[in-house]
Amino acid sequence: MSNVTPFPSPPSRQGGKGDWQTGFERLELQRIMDLYGRMVAAGHWRDYAIDLHREAAIFSAFRRTAERPEFRIEKRPALRHRQGMWALIGEAGNVLKRGAELQGVLAPVERRLLKIVVD
Numbered sequence: 121m122s123n124v125t126p127f128p129s130p131p132s133r134q135g136g137k138g139d140w141q142t143g144f145e146r147l148e149l150q151r152i153m154d155l156y157g158r159m160v161a162a163g164h165w166r167d168y169a170i171d172l173h174r175e176a177a178i179f180s181a182f183r184r185t186a187e188r189p190e191f192r193i194e195k196r197p198a199l200r201h202r203q204g205m206w207a208l209i210g211e212a213g214n215v216l217k218r219g220a221e222l223q224g225v226l227a228p229v230e231r232r233l234l235k236i237v238v239d
Contacts, residue, residue, distance in 0.1 A: 203219075
């Protein structure tokens with residue numbers, strides 16, 4: 121006849137580090153989406169992507185869908201006590217800003233938005 125294979129049990133949270141994927145908390149995502157909405161209203165961004173991995177959660181903002189992201193906002197909790205878990209990464213892959221607070225990491229994009237609106 122046939123063999124019955126049980127579903128694998130979910131990983132336990134007590135099993136050590138990293139069985140679960142990293143994600144954005146509600147307030148973090150609200151802050152990022154608020155900035156994204158303002159950049160869309162200014163006509164600068166048109167698309168976004170969210171990637172959730174075990175070691176990082178990444179929000180990518182695109183000017184056009186077929187291009188590389190103009191900015192990536194990465195949350196890496198493993199770097200919390202070293203360089204800060206937040207990083208703003210540019211289109212070329214260079215780290216523009218790193219820190220422990222999301223607001224400080226988003227500051228260069230906020231300043232850029234002010235320049236777009238003023239012009």
